[in-house]
Every structure is written in structure tokens, then in C-alpha cells.
Amino acid sequence: MPNTAFDTLHRAFLPFVYDKEPVARSFEIALLMRGHILVEDYPGIGKTTASKAFARLLGFSFARIQWTSDTLPQDILGGEIYDLASRAFRVRCGPIFQEVVLVDEVNRMHPKTQSAFLQSMEERSVSIAGVDYVLPEHHLIIATQNPVEHGGTFALPEAQKDRFSCLVSIGYPSNERQKSILSDVSGSSPESSLASLEQAIDRETLTKMQSEVRSIAMKDRVLSGLLRFVSWTREEDSFAYGLSPRAIASFALAMRANALLSGRDFVIPEDGRDLVIPFLAHRLMARAGGPIDAVGHAMLSTRYAEFLW
Numbered sequence: 001m002p003n004t005a006f007d008t009l010h011r012a013f014l015p016f017v018y019d020k021e022p023v024a025r026s027f028e029i030a031l032l033m034r035g036h037i038l039v040e041d042y043p044g045i046g047k048t049t050a051s052k053a054f055a056r057l058l059g060f061s062f063a064r065i066q067w068t069s070d071t072l073p074q075d076i077l078g079g080e081i082y083d084l085a086s087r088a089f090r091v092r093c094g095p096i097f098q099e100v101v102l103v104d105e106v107n108r109m110h111p112k113t114q115s116a117f118l119q120s121m122e123e124r125s126v127s128i129a130g131v132d133y134v135l136p137e138h139h140l141i142i143a144t145q146n147p148v149e150h151g152g153t154f155a156l157p158e159a160q161k162d163r164f165s166c167l168v169s170i171g172y173p174s175n176e177r178q179k180s181i182l183s184d185v186s187g188s189s190p191e192s193s194l195a196s197l198e199q200a201i202d203r204e205t206l207t208k209m210q211s212e213v214r215s216i217a218m219k220d221r222v223l224s225g226l227l228r229f230v231s232w233t234r235e236e237d238s239f240a241y242g243l244s245p246r247a248i249a250s251f252a253l254a255m256r257a258n259a260l261l262s263g264r265d266f267v268i269p270e271d272g273r274d275l276v277i278p279f280l281a282h283r284l285m286a287r288a289g290g291p292i293d294a295v296g297h298a299m300l301s302t303r304y305a306e307f308l309w
Contacts, residue, residue, distance in 0.1 A: 078091065
């Protein structure tokens with residue numbers, strides 16, 4: 001039976017992603033993997049509100065940084081400052097040291113600044129003045145970008161995109177949900193609804209579940225199917241390159257997390273069926289350049305089903 005530890009979190013978070021189960025599930029799986037999330041969507045969809053809601057429901061500290069082309073690495077990491085009182089330099093920690101860091105419009109940062117995230121996302125530490133500082137035990141970066149406005153932006157390098165466990169799009173609300181939003185005569189803003197949110201899962205339970213993810217069994221049949229699927233991506237002419245060892249290891253961990261949320265201690269092919277696009281597609285590039293399109297997405301899903309079933 002499904003794992004009930006996340007039920008309260010799931011139910012409370014759903015309204016902030018317009019009751020879209022796959023989107024909420026992707027956030028939760030990335031959290032259990034100790035991964036990071038890239039949200040690509042149009043302006044006004046509610047990316048920031050959803051990120052704030054997720055942090056509040058987890059009881060995590062939160063920092064939001066609105067990026068511009070002149071943002072510097074030290075604006076993220078912090079740095080040494082001179083303390084007149086003590087007549088000595090001391091380290092000022094930047095917003096990267098919070099537990100949930102919302103990187104708003106990440107593609108508006110200069111590549112030099114974008115690269116400041118590489119160490120924190122991979123090693124969960126940052127270097128300031130030659131000294132390594134460990135980030136919080138629970139550390140989640142949620143980055144957003146606009147898929148249609150490219151003026152004054154810098155596309156994320158493939159190595160940077162690969163650091164994100166998943167790329168999700170919330171999308172527009174259904175007509176029924178849009179009607180309920182328009183019918184709200186209370187005048188309540190998204191910020192006011194956030195203020196009433198309470199922590200939905202305790203840290204001890206979350207930490208335990210994060211540890212359990214890696215112990216979820218994956219039988220040889222599933223492993224063999226995954227290996228055939230990976231080999232196909234590396235040989236497919238439509239892709240500039242195939243899935244890397246890190247990409248497929250991350251996907252296997254996502255399948256394990258999905259199995260845990262479903263109340264199982266072993267992985268079945270269905271655990272990866274709905275994760276192929278959000279957890280793998282952003283790690284591939286079309287032969288002609290740029291991200292793979294809807295045709296590429298369909299190929300990925302179809303081939304996954306063929307190799308795993």
C-alpha cells in the first residue's frame with residue numbers, strides 16, 4: 001500500500017500546482033533523492049508561490065534570489081568582509097546556505113555566475129576564500145526559467161542542466177480550477193494562503209525516508225531493461241549524445257524513490273513510466289541542437305516501455 005508519511009505533504013502541496021499529481025510527485029521524488037528541481041514555465045503560472053509553499057510545508061529555511069545579468073558569484077555564495085570592530089576579516093554566508101533556495105530566472109545569470117552553483121549542487125559545499133563550508137543537511141535548489149523570453153538570457157550549459165534531477169512544467173490550471181480562482185471574492189493573495197501553511201512532515205521522518213531510498217531493491221530484469229534503454233539513447237541518430245552514467249544512476253534513484261512512495265521495497269517498470277520525460281529528457285540534446293522536442297519525448301517514452309516490459 002502507498003506510503004502514508006508523505007500523504008499530508010502531498011495533499012497540502014497539490015493546490016499550489018493546480019492539483020496536478022505528476023508535478024507534485026516530481027517535487028517529492030526529487031526531495032527524497034536529495035536532488036534539485038528546474039521549473040520551466042511561462043510568467044504568472046505560480047512557480048515562485050509553489051516553491052515557497054513547498055519550503056513552508058517542509059519547515060525549511062528559504063531564500064529567493066531574483067537574478068539579473070550583473071549578479072555576481074559572491075551574491076550567491078557570500079564572501080569575506082572586514083569587521084571594523086574586530087579588525088579582522090570574517091565570512092558572510094550568502095543565500096546558498098538556506099535549505100530551499102529559489103533561483104528565479106536562472107538563465108538571466110551570466111555563465112560565470114551560473115557556474116557558482118556547480119560545487120554546491122554536486123558536493124553540497126561551497127568554497128569561500130579557499131575554505132570549504134558544508135551546506136545544510138537538507139539543501140534543495142529550485143531554479144526557474146521562462147521558455148519563451150530569450151532576450152538578455154544565457155542558456156544553461158548542458159553540464160549545469162544535468163545537475164538538476166528533473167525539469168518540470170506546472171502549466172495552466174484546468175478550466176474548473178481557473179473558475180475557482182476567478183470566483184474567489186475574498187481578495188486573498190497567494191502570499192496570504194502561504195502564511196497559513198504549517199509543516200506537513202517532520203525532519204526525522206523525511207531523513208529516514210531519504211536514507212531508505214537507496215535500499216530499495218532493483219531486480220536484474222529491471223536493470224537489464226534500463227541498460228538496453230540507455231544503450232539505445234547512445235545509438236539513436238536523433239540525439240547528439242546519449243544518457244550519461246550519472247543521468248541513468250539518477251533516474252534509477254528516482255525509480256527507487258517512486259517505489260518507496262508507493263509503499264514497496266522493490267522497483268517495478270511502472271515506477272519509471274511517468275518519470276522518463278521530467279527526469280531524463282532535459283539531459284539529452286537533439287542532433288540539430290537544442291532540447292529534444294515532442295517527437296523526441298514520444299520516442300523516449302515508447303522505447304522505455306519496449307525495453308522495460
